[in-house]
Amino acid sequence: MTVSPLSAMAFEDRMATTEFRVSGTPHIVVEGDSCRGCTTRACVIACPAGLFVPTFDGGILFNYEQCFECGTCYLVCNTAGAISWSYPEGGSGVVFRRT
Amino acid sequence: MSSESFDAVVVGAGPAGSAAALRLARAGRSVCLLERGPFPGAKNLFGGVIYPRILDTILPGWTGEAPIERRVTRRATMILTDTQCLSVDFRSSSWGGEAYNGVTALRPxxxxxxAGRAVAEGAVLLTSTTATGLIRTADGAVSGVRTDRPDGDLLARVVVACDGVNSFLAREANSAKPPSPEHYTLGVKEVLAFAPEEIERRFALAPGEGADFEVLGGTGGVAGGGFVYTNSETISVGLVLSVRDLESSSRRPEDLLACFKANPGIAPYVSGGELVEYGAHLIPEAGIAMMPELAGDGFLVAGDAAGMCLAAGIWLEGVNFALSSGAAAGEAAAAAMAAGDVTKAGxxxxxxxxxxxxxxxxxLRRLRRAPELVLGARMQGAYPAxxxxxxxxxxxxxxxEPKAGLRSIARAELKRSGLRLRDAVRDAVSLVRTFG
Known part of the structure; x- marks a missing residue:
């Protein structure tokens, strides 16, 4: 669990405030192997949901479940073919609150 | 395999899509309004204020029924450094009356x-359905969309793509340019819960009235801006961050936002609220420069999908641009069908x-230089300071010590800032040319 010195709450608790209806099929697939040569790691910094986690061996671990579907990761990715991006199946994914 | 057939399929039940569907239905056309979320607005996030005058023409009488949070009677533009805050704080009680200017809202x-209003006019709303691609005739004209439902092909004479900032349909139709990071900003937002009276006390508002703060500076060196908006029982606080700048920074969005909330100019308004939702969304920032081809054979693009969003410093507008462009697309599609010409030219x-x-x-044309100007290094750092x-x-x-005059202070501070007079004059000229 990572707590930023400036945030009053853990990142996991922050993400837990938003509803995600998780589909069984990932809508974003990250080819962790093609990330090994990447020097920028822009996705790790920029993804607002913090879904891209560097691994000890230089790869990237990705989990699609709490994705805002914003599109930032594919905009910043410099490695061709590393991220394949689509929308989750109808009815699933992020659901912002109505109340 | 069976296929449903409509005069028009509108993809995306945001403000552009619902306005398009409403206009088509009102013209007597059969129209299917597709939404991938479980309900319209489920995927949509903005600051946000809606400038709803355009609704007067699309939906006269909307004022009594639209789910608005507060009428904005106070608009402030704030300039922040780590320790200072300079505001232009404007209030107008006339905005609280019938002629109101902006309203805060929650998009879901x-x-x-x-979308319900489009349905009331006769549109068929299909939720929890993702459009997965375009269907084309042998000669390449768009003739419908594929969806992720079983037997989910929907045929139509015209497809209106209102599928948002990441429009896959506009890209598939080859009408959109490949996305480029400098054309986008990332909005990150927290919704904080407060008692309504506490919001009114903090922002010095009468019941039902709201405030809209737009902020330059305080974004931790990443180009962008901040915002604070009052809803009925929540406050929305967030940042809009240059994607290009963010990717080369070493600060994550939630850390930048935490810093912004802790800034002495912002903290008194937002401290102590319970976080009830955190979210993020891309914003098309480049207007004309990123605008796709707006039409193809059997195909139109509107709203964010068409880059029709205004991000120009004191003017941050998107929903009104989506409503207006969506309504225009719907009206154009209906007229083209009536004339029997749904070709690209028609x-x-x-x-x-x-x-x-x-x-x-x-x-968008008049303010085409604004995003570049507002997100430029001097406007972001040196000028606020x-x-x-x-x-x-x-x-x-x-x-x-006796008082120094404004001119001598300005001269001394300009010198201390390291800014070159030549650059400052040039920026002043572009500011006047853009906003004047």
């Missing part, structure tokens, strides 16, 4: 209401004529 509620002529008659293209330092020296009483 607002978009659901608007659709484009009608759509652009309607857009030219309204504010969407005129504003200069303005705050000049204000601080003017307002600091230095007895027993």
């Amino acid at each position: 509620r607002f978009d659901s209401w608007l 659709l484009k002529r009608r759509y652009t004529a309607l857009l030219e008659a309204g504010f969407v293209l005129a504003d 200069l303005a705050c330092n000049i204000a601080e020296r003017m307002l600091t009483v230095t007895n027993p």
